Amino acid sequence: MLLTRKAxxxxxxxxxxxxxxAEENAAIYGANANSHxxxxxxxxxxxxxxxxxxxxxxxxxxxxxKEIINEEVVDPMDHRFLNREVPxxxxxxxxxxxxxxxxxxxxxxxxxxxxxxxxxxRLYETADLYVDCGS
Amino acid sequence: MQLTSRYRFVASHRLNTAxxxxxxxxxxxxxxxxxxxHGHDYVLDVTVDGPLDASGQIVNRAALDALVETQxxxxxxxxxxNTEVEELQDQVTTTENLAVTIEGMLKSQWTLPARLMRVxxxxxxxxxxxLETEN
Numbered sequence: 001m002l003l004t005r006k007a008x009x010x011x012x013x014x015x016x017x018x019x020x021x022a023e024e025n026a027a028i029y030g031a032n033a034n035s036h037x038x039x040x041x042x043x044x045x046x047x048x049x050x051x052x053x054x055x056x057x058x059x060x061x062x063x064x065x066k067e068i069i070n071e072e073v074v075d076p077m078d079h080r081f082l083n084r085e086v087p088x089x090x091x092x093x094x095x096x097x098x099x100x101x102x103x104x105x106x107x108x109x110x111x112x113x114x115x116x117x118x119x120x121x122r123l124y125e126t127a128d129l130y131v132d133c134g135s
Numbered sequence: 136m137q138l139t140s141r142y143r144f145v146a147s148h149r150l151n152t153a154x155x156x157x158x159x160x161x162x163x164x165x166x167x168x169x170x171x172x173h174g175h176d177y178v179l180d181v182t183v184d185g186p187l188d189a190s191g192q193i194v195n196r197a198a199l200d201a202l203v204e205t206q207x208x209x210x211x212x213x214x215x216x217n218t219e220v221e222e223l224q225d226q227v228t229t230t231e232n233l234a235v236t237i238e239g240m241l242k243s244q245w246t247l248p249a250r251l252m253r254v255x256x257x258x259x260x261x262x263x264x265x266l267e268t269e270n
Binding site for chain 2: 015017028029030092093095096097098100101127128129130131132133134
């Protein structure tokens with residue numbers, strides 16, 4: 001059975017590789033390469049897979065999942081400039097793909113119960129663009 | 136890892152097949168058989184799959200947008216699907232057939248390093264059709 005919990009955070013970022021010229025960055029990232037940054041209302045959907053516990057009837061305690069998402073994602077990233085304030089994005093380019101991978105890494109390290117496992121992280125950069133990072 | 140990008144187009148169509156009588160068409164397709172046609176705001180989700188490139192992306196957004204624009208949107212947006220889309224000339228313009236047609240439009244000129252994985256079209260907010268691409 002799959003369980004999905006949604007959270008939102010707003011953050012700014014710049015997508016540019018310092019090893020490349022301004023022209024190269026603009027060609028690859030378009031307006032996202034603007035060095036002053038810009039922001040998004042990110043939406044993350046965290047999906048956990050498992051069987052309901054025979055005693056509690058739950059795949060994973062939603063209250064605990066909410067706390068983990070807040071501690072690992074929302075608290076450190078909400079209203080932050082990712083490149084300047086949230087490692088590893090001082091060195092890793094915060095594309096939607098890389099942010100989704102980082103969220104996956106952070107959550108996978110915390111979801112360590114016997115009966116459930118992290119199945120998918122879906123990160124919406126806008127309502128029209130999202131990335132799935134799954135097992 | 137997968138990336139999904141959403142596009143929109145509007146088009147008119149009429150469901151009717153020469154294989155059935157006037158009465159049979161009216162019974163089968165109901166309002167969709169109205170001889171003057173009708174239209175929808177279609178929502179197209181294109182999903183690509185692949186590893187991250189040197190820029191930290193699965194696919195260059197501008198390249199994906201340009202391919203969808205040239206191959207699909209310019210040929211179906213604000214068009215009558217029954218009379219103006221060559222690939223649909225001998226088919227009933229159901230959204231099932233439209234999905235297969237759009238997948239073909241994309242695959243025939245697919246030059247991106249990422250793999251085309253899925254095409255999903257919502258005809259209205261209540262009907263959606265999803266096609267996994269075989270490569």
